[in-house]
Amino acid sequence: MDLSIVVPLFNEDESLPELCGWIESVMQQNGYSYEVILVDDGSTDASWEVIQAIGKKNxxxxxxxxxxxxxxxxALNEGFKAAHGDVIITMDADMQDSPDEVPELRRMIIEEGYDMVSGWKKKRYDNTLTKNIPSKLFNAVARSSSGIQLHDFNCGLKAYRKKVVKSIEVYGEMHRYIPILAKWSGFRKIGEKVVEHRARKYGVTKFGWQRFVNGFLDLATIMFLGKFGKRPMQFFGLLGTLSFLIGFVAxxxxxxSKFMSTDFSLTNRPSFYIALTTMIIGMQLFLTGFVAELIARNASERNVYLIEEKSGLD
Incomplete structure (x- = not known):
């Protein structure tokens, strides 16, 4: 199968018929063998009934x-599990992503050898104050933290080689940082394409201000797990040792100084309590590292590694 198109959605019954008709037209024009996986994320409108009706026709x-x-x-994680295509395309269901971008995205994966291609909505129709500025901040932090030079990590329109989506797990709010998950899984050729951003035609946005806070927390989680997920003691142990040594030396x-001066009082000096607190924090961090190491070593996936290929082995 050439393509799997994964479309996560929530309360998009108005846009689904037009979107699916557009996707079908693009697929037929290019002669692709394809599947479209519509993932209804607990909609409270008629989205599921619309999906069933579309499925009966095609x-x-x-x-x-x-x-x-x-x-x-x-929704993306379940869609990735169900996908069978050689190339997987993701797009939002709100008609702000154009299916006309699909052939070029597929070409970049197949012909140019990219593992993943992320869309870049260079010209946007969002409110600048509430969306554009926070998005630019997120993308700047993600670029500097990951070393992946993308302008728009959170663009819903992306293309993947099949092996990429089968090698990553997306949870929490991690969909914003799939390029980072792909990089940590060993997929280094990550490209970008300027794509059309269309004004919303139906409904309203489903994302609130909480996504900004959650986005930063998830980025911190990804960076930590990517570097120290299998060796947490190297992180907590180092911080704990440094903290304890600073407190101990102080x-x-x-x-x-107390023994050298009779007028010197330890209990009246804030620095004494700061030093003790620093030592206690150091010991706690060190013990946290031990506990995390025990958990990591007893995890079922402690020795699960992604292997690209083997030679001369059964």
Missing amino acids: ASFKGIKFQRNYGKSA SISLIV
Whole structure:
């Protein structure tokens, strides 16, 4: 199969018929063998009934319905599991992503050898104050933290080689940082394409201000797990040792000063309590590292590694 198109959605019954008709037209014009996986993330409108009706008319359109709203990351993860195409395309269901971009995205994967291609909505129709400025801040932090030079990490329109989506797990709010997940899984050839951003035609945006806070927290989680997920003691142990040593040296210095001066009082000096607190924090961090190491070593996937290929082995 040439293509799998994964479309996560929540309360998009108005846009679905037009979007699916557009996708079908593009697929037929290019002669692709394809499937479209519509993942209903617990919609409360008629989205599932629309998906079923579309599927009856064209068997290439398939549906997954969640019992409740789990979020875009969960919807993408289930869509990735169900996808069979050699190239997987993701797009939003709100008609702001254009299916006309699909052939070029596929070409970049197949002919130019990219593992993943992310869309860049260079010209946007969003409110500048509430969306554009926070998005630019997120993207700047993500670029500097990951070393991946993309302008728009959160663009819903992306293309993947099949092996990429089968090698990553998307959860929480991690859909914003799939390029980073792909990089940590060993996929280095990540490209970018300027894509059309269309004004919203139906409904309203489903994302609130919480996504800004969650986005930064998830970025921190990805960076930590990518570097220290299998060796947490190297992170917590180092911080704990440094903190304990700083507190210990400060305490020794204060004690020596006490013996050298009869007017010197330890308990009246804030630095003494700061030194003790620093030592306690250091010990706690060190113990946290031990506990995290025990958990990591007993995890079922502690020795699961992504292997690209083998030679001369059964």
